[in-house]
Amino acid sequence: MPELPEVETIRRSLQPLLAGRVIKSILVRETRLRRPVNVQRLRKWIQGHAITALNRRGKYLLWEMDNGSRLLIHLGMSGRLGYCAGQEAMEPHTHVCLCLDNGAQVRYRDPRRFGCVQAVAPNERCGLLQGLGPEPLSVEFTADYLYDGLRGSRRSVKAALMDSRIVVGVGNIYANEALFHCGIAPQRPAGALSREEWKRVTESVIRVLRQAIRKGGTTLNDFRNGLGEPGFFQADLAVYDQENRPCRRCGRPIRRMVLQGRSAFYCPACQK
Numbered sequence: 716m717p718e719l720p721e722v723e724t725i726r727r728s729l730q731p732l733l734a735g736r737v738i739k740s741i742l743v744r745e746t747r748l749r750r751p752v753n754v755q756r757l758r759k760w761i762q763g764h765a766i767t768a769l770n771r772r773g774k775y776l777l778w779e780m781d782n783g784s785r786l787l788i789h790l791g792m793s794g795r796l797g798y799c800a801g802q803e804a805m806e807p808h809t810h811v812c813l814c815l816d817n818g819a820q821v822r823y824r825d826p827r828r829f830g831c832v833q834a835v836a837p838n839e840r841c842g843l844l845q846g847l848g849p850e851p852l853s854v855e856f857t858a859d860y861l862y863d864g865l866r867g868s869r870r871s872v873k874a875a876l877m878d879s880r881i882v883v884g885v886g887n888i889y890a891n892e893a894l895f896h897c898g899i900a901p902q903r904p905a906g907a908l909s910r911e912e913w914k915r916v917t918e919s920v921i922r923v924l925r926q927a928i929r930k931g932g933t934t935l936n937d938f939r940n941g942l943g944e945p946g947f948f949q950a951d952l953a954v955y956d957q958e959n960r961p962c963r964r965c966g967r968p969i970r971r972m973v974l975q976g977r978s979a980f981y982c983p984a985c986q987k
């Protein structure tokens with residue numbers, strides 16, 4: 716599932732190609748995504764308008780249009796957004812094609828259909844964007860914010876980091892990696908961490924996300940950027956999906972356990 720570095724990688728790969736382009740037409744081949752695609756709204760607000768910028772909020776891509784509306788895209792579990800010249804054959808599971816004024820297309824593919832493609836009208840309050848926590852690469856994401864907000868919380872520090880109401884964009888890969896690099900055990904109750912430990916956690920989350928963006932994201936199964944290129948952060952994974960492999964720091968085997976229904980990977984010796 717794409718997390719913040721993957722969505723940011725797609726944004727950076729598409730932004731220079733899309734800024735200033737007009738979306739001439741929109742072809743919707745399948746409306747049954749997690750939220751049904753509202754074709755009329757796409758035609759009304761997005762079609763015929765120019766893209767001024769590509770932004771990101773958490774794992775949402777926000778295409779800013781010159782009429783003040785926005786095209787909101789979430790990739791769900793398996794979504795891909797690919798730029799192509801326009802003549803290529805349509806791959807299976809291509810649900811939406813955005814045809815640009817230069818003949819190119821941006822195609823949204825999503826075998827599992829957990830994603831979302833929708834128009835947000837100017838000044839419309841979009842429910843999907845309400846209640847989201849701060850961006851982890853913003854000044855709001857601090858040790859004090861987490862320490863104060865999670866005081867008394869009994870759920871695990873890993874589950875807290877993966878909660879988009881607390882901080883956006885951190886999923887299973889980067890929560891596991893960040894906790895390894897700061898030496899904090901994933902099952903520790905969030906409310907039991909000291910301010911100093913939260914400082915280590917925030918610094919580690921920021922470092923891991925920045926490094927993953929530099930490497931173009933993590934390609935485990937099928938992640939590709941907007942130009943079809945894979946990421947390279949998978950070579951840097953210290954614990955995620957590394958069960959029984961030797962810890963990079965101490966050589967003991969990496970362990971896996973299930974926390975709140977998700978796999979936690981950790982070194983029992985290096986993480987306390």
Ligand SMILES: [Zn+2]
Pocket residue numbers: 962963964965966967982983984985986
């Ligand atoms: Zn270790």
